[in-house]
Amino acid sequence: MDISVLKEKILENNYVPVILDEIGCHHISCKAGYVQCGNPDGDNQGAITVYLNEGLLTVDYTREIHSSSNLDTIDIFDLVQFFCSCTFYEAVRKVCNWCGINYYKDEYNDLPESLKFTKFISEMADDESSYEEMQPLKPIKENVLSYYFPAVNDFFLRDNISYSTQMLFEIGYDDVSNRITIPVRDEMGTLVGVKGRLFLKQEEMTEEEQRVKYIYLERCNRARILYGLYLSEKYIARTGYVYVVEAEKGVMQLWNMGIKNCVATCGKKISQYQINMLTRLSSHIIFCFDKDVTIDELNDIAYKFLDCIQISAIVDTENLLEEKESPTDNPDKFKQLIAKYTQVIKNGK
Structure with a gap:
């Protein structure tokens, strides 16, 4: 489920007080356009304000909370992460459980046919979207x-x-x-x-x-997958950066080297959905794509990220890799590539 859709469901069903209560906040008070409460471990009854807007923007006046979206603002998921000491997607899972929200519910299929057509035309008109990317993930048994x-x-x-x-x-x-x-x-x-x-x-x-x-x-729908993320998210949070490879096998090879802060895009094409996920994970992203991905293609990928995200990439200028060899195939070569051939494509601001 898109996080924006999840936020809409929270707003529509007035779940903000439920979430704050589950966190352990006290003196939860619903106002016109916002909800106020006290921190679970504080006496100030108005320490937290959650605005009832589409971003569920949140202010904690007495705590320094990091934004998982890498923006200057925090939201209610950042609040859950902070007080529950968990990663972003662990926070999402908790919120869904607390509110009884089905993370995999297909919102598109619930729309009237007329609105489906309007939504389809609107999204297809956007150069950054595709029909493939619109398709939700569906759990299998x-x-x-x-x-x-x-x-x-x-x-x-x-x-x-x-x-x-x-x-x-x-x-x-x-x-x-x-x-x-x-x-x-x-x-x-x-x-x-x-x-x-x-x-x-x-x-x-x-x-x-x-x-x-x-x-x-x-x-x-591979456009909505970062392979290995369910295992690697905590290591990405711990190190502060993430290695992004093309293939699932690359993630396994890195884990075998003891490098666990990594995910795969399941191909060299990267979707906007995957970009949004990566942006939530880390402010420094290191692409370890195969050598057939050109510097121009890497620049195009970097351009799609927020300016605050630092993008680096392995660029094999000395042909250390053989024609069909991936950067992760050989542990010794991978270490050399990271040490000597990693270029900053875009400085994070």
Whole structure:
């Protein structure tokens, strides 16, 4: 669910007092256009003000609270993060549970047909949006994974993904399609898809097999996924920066190196939805895309982020990587690339 949509639901149903009560705030008082209360650990009965606007902008006059949106303002989710000592998406999960909101409810399907058409035209007219990105993620049942063998493999082992790391990411095998299976979980840890990698060596594949080397056995909207985020969010919060790779395998390779503050965009194309998610996660983003991504493409990506976000990227100017080699394939090369070939694409303000 878009965070903006979640905020709309909170406003429509007057859930702000519920959230403040769950945090432990006291003397909650609803005013015209805002709600006031005291901090859970303070005596000032008017220490917090939550404005009942679309941003649910929040002011705490007696506490210094960091904005997870990397703006100068904080919102009610920042308040939950602060007092519950949790990450952003943990705060979202708590709010949904407290308010009885279904995070996966398809708001688009609830609209009247006339409004659906208007919304579709409006969003398609926006150059930054696409029909694909509009499609919500839909949870799939966990027992789907029982259709596949929970088996580690030597293909990934040779690519520097240990058996234990494969087990952590629930790697399996589908004997029907002869594919390694990669479960895809969203930021909440909910199963939303399964990707399959053909169980053949690259040199053994026909041209057609190479074209479909990776396919979704259980489809999901990759434009709304940052692969690995449900595991890595706390490490991103701890370090203050995030490595962004293209492929799911890259996340596993970094975890195998002990680098856990990382996510994958599941392709070199990055959606506005993913940009919004990354902006919530960190003010310093380091892209570790394959070498076929040009500096112009990296500049285009950086331009889409808020000015306050620092964007860096690995740029292999000395051809350290081979033609088909990803930055994370070789641990020693990755360390060299980070140390010597990381360029600042955009300074955060």
